[in-house]
Amino acid sequence: MQLFYTPDIEEAKVYALNEAESRHCVKVLRLQEGAFVQLVDGKGGFYTARIAKADPKHCALEITAVERDFGKRPYRLHIAIAPTKNTDRFEWFLEKATEAGIDEITPLICGRSERRVLRTDRLFKRITSAVKQSLRAYHPVLNEPIDFADFMKGLPAVPEGGKPEVLRCIAHCGHGPKHSLKETAQPGRDVLALIGPEGDFTPEEVAEALRCGFIPLGLGETRLRTETAGLAVCFELSFLNR
Amino acid sequence: MQLFYTPDIEEAKVYALNEAESRHCVKVLRLQEGAFVQLVDGKGGFYTARIAKADPKHCALEITAVERDFGKRPYRLHIAIAPTKNTDRFEWFLEKATEAGIDEITPLICGRSERRVLRTDRLFKRITSAVKQSLRAYHPVLNEPIDFADFMKGLPAVPEGGKPEVLRCIAHCGHGPKHSLKETAQPGRDVLALIGPEGDFTPEEVAEALRCGFIPLGLGETRLRTETAGLAVCFELSFLNR
Numbered sequence: 057m058q059l060f061y062t063p064d065i066e067e068a069k070v071y072a073l074n075e076a077e078s079r080h081c082v083k084v085l086r087l088q089e090g091a092f093v094q095l096v097d098g099k100g101g102f103y104t105a106r107i108a109k110a111d112p113k114h115c116a117l118e119i120t121a122v123e124r125d126f127g128k129r130p131y132r133l134h135i136a137i138a139p140t141k142n143t144d145r146f147e148w149f150l151e152k153a154t155e156a157g158i159d160e161i162t163p164l165i166c167g168r169s170e171r172r173v174l175r176t177d178r179l180f181k182r183i184t185s186a187v188k189q190s191l192r193a194y195h196p197v198l199n200e201p202i203d204f205a206d207f208m209k210g211l212p213a214v215p216e217g218g219k220p221e222v223l224r225c226i227a228h229c230g231h232g233p234k235h236s237l238k239e240t241a242q243p244g245r246d247v248l249a250l251i252g253p254e255g256d257f258t259p260e261e262v263a264e265a266l267r268c269g270f271i272p273l274g275l276g277e278t279r280l281r282t283e284t285a286g287l288a289v290c291f292e293l294s295f296l297n298r
Numbered sequence: 299m300q301l302f303y304t305p306d307i308e309e310a311k312v313y314a315l316n317e318a319e320s321r322h323c324v325k326v327l328r329l330q331e332g333a334f335v336q337l338v339d340g341k342g343g344f345y346t347a348r349i350a351k352a353d354p355k356h357c358a359l360e361i362t363a364v365e366r367d368f369g370k371r372p373y374r375l376h377i378a379i380a381p382t383k384n385t386d387r388f389e390w391f392l393e394k395a396t397e398a399g400i401d402e403i404t405p406l407i408c409g410r411s412e413r414r415v416l417r418t419d420r421l422f423k424r425i426t427s428a429v430k431q432s433l434r435a436y437h438p439v440l441n442e443p444i445d446f447a448d449f450m451k452g453l454p455a456v457p458e459g460g461k462p463e464v465l466r467c468i469a470h471c472g473h474g475p476k477h478s479l480k481e482t483a484q485p486g487r488d489v490l491a492l493i494g495p496e497g498d499f500t501p502e503e504v505a506e507a508l509r510c511g512f513i514p515l516g517l518g519e520t521r522l523r524t525e526t527a528g529l530a531v532c533f534e535l536s537f538l539n540r
Contacts (some may be wrong), residue, residue, distance in 0.1 A: 127519055148390065155526045157518070190520045236540050276399070276536050277369050278432045284397045291533035294518050298478050 058085055059094045059188050061195065065103065071095070071117045078115035081107070093117065096187065098195030102126035126193035131297050132246040134160040134222075136207055137286045138253035141170045147182045149283035154186035154196055156290035163201040168255035174201050204261055214269045225273035226250040226265040227285050228257045234274030237292045247293060249273065251286045300327055301336045301430050303437065307345065313337070313359045320357035323349070335359065338429065340437030344368035368435035373539050374488040376402040376464075378449055379528045380495035383412045389424045391525035396428035396438055398532035405443040410497035416443050446503055456511045467515040468492040468507040469527050470499045476516030479534045489535055491515065493528045 058081070065071050073081055081087050089110050095103040095117070101124055105117035135158060140146045150161065165172050180198050187195050202210075214220045223245050225237075229252075241247060250257075250265060257265070266272070275288045300323070307313050315323055323329050331352050337345040337359070343366055347359035377400060382388045392403065407414050422440050429437050444452075456462045465487050467479075471494075483489055492499075492507060499507070508514070517530045 152526055152529075155520065155522050156530065157520070190522065192520060236537075238537070238540060276540065278397065278399070278434060280397050280432065284394055287394075287529075288398065288533055291530055292537045295478075295480070295534045295537055298480060298518065 137251040378404040379493040
């Protein structure tokens with residue numbers, strides 16, 4: 057069944073697709089009155105709807121069923137990741153992370169970042185298309201790019217001698233002990249992971265992260281590309297929470 | 299340090315790069331006599347070598363150190379996977395699986411496969427480049443495409459009432475119980491996983507696989523694309539064996 061992403065749907069009994077989606081539904085897919093479609097609101101709502109009027113500009117739908125918290129995961133994953141030099145690799149990461157399971161993505165501009173500007177509108181579309189493809193009712197949040205230092209400043213303070221509520225970890229290639237998510241993450245606990253650029257985080261960035269309660273994260277024996285490391289976190293956490 | 303893939307290196311004390319690699323080493327990278335490079339043979343050998351003669355056609359190297367079984371994993375993973383319609387997605391799978399950890403890949407031509415022909419020479423190059431990028435001493439084997447039925451016929455018979463030595467699992471989207479690798483795989487045990495095409499395996503293919511001792515594999519709650527499902531198996535197994 058055809059799935060539409062309709063973030064503005066809310067509690068209505070009837071809903072009209074916007075012009076682009078109406079055209080797609082009626083002209084491209086040639087769906088007619090009485091046909092059923094599925095809608096997701098990106099916030100966990102999964103709707104089934106019947107086409108009440110197959111108007112190619114304002115296709116009217118009648119909601120027949122709603123499921124809340126559809127496919128809700130028992131944890132929340134936020135990855136702050138340096139955009140890759142090659143945007144294709146970053147877009148690929150967004151698509152695959154959406155499939156594997158992620159809630160929030162922040163493009164992190166680091167000292168060694170070669171790419172500092174991103175077209176987030178285009179990236180958002182890539183995420184939406186993965187949401188539809190993988191039948192997800194939750195749409196990951198994509199933040200605007202932010203400098204490493206500003207990102208760290210914006211984090212909630214950690215209580216003295218305590219642990220941050222969300223597990224904070226940083227994947228870097230420098231020396232020193234690393235910990236697998238197997239040792240540090242618990243099922244149900246939220247995670248914030250930092251992934252560095254092609255040239256890695258600077259030693260100052262790593263030190264700053266450790267001061268802010270981040271744990272150095274190991275993702276296996278081999279050197280992973282930025283986008284692969286980000287995806288590894290998504291898959292490992294999903295596996296751990298299963 | 300620059301890494302070269304030299305599958306023919308064997309036990310020699312001296313070794314000459316082939317013409318293309320010599321040109322790359324001497325002309326492109328401008329490495330000179332006395333500089334050190336790294337070589338992998340794709341079978342677990344990791345070599346350090348000194349440039350003895352920076353000849354742009356036959357760059358002569360003197361091996362100064364060899365490490366065997368470099369980065370050897372405690373398990374062997376073979377994935378037989380239907381090539382995706384869009385070759386980029388399949389190439390991407392090969393690259394990422396190499397980074398995440400895989401030993402053998404068989405392109406599997408299924409009843410619903412839309413793509414039945416592949417340029418394995420080109421795909422092999424993509425794997426080699428990922429081997430170098432991720433500093434791996436093992437080069438995954440890429441087999442020629444094979445029909446589903448022929449692949450099943452070629453498998454070793456399972457002893458009556460027994461279990462196959464290698465864990466066999468099939469990821470499909472049909473109904474029925476599925477088992478996570480968490481329940482079925484044990485650290486150290488080799489795995490053979492089947493991943494179907496965009497339209498999934500046919501019910502007959504699934505039934506044939508079950509007859510041959512394959513276990514239906516679950517990879518989480520959401521619908522994954524072919525290439526994402528293949529990669530999920532690589533990451534989950536790597537995580538399980540850590």
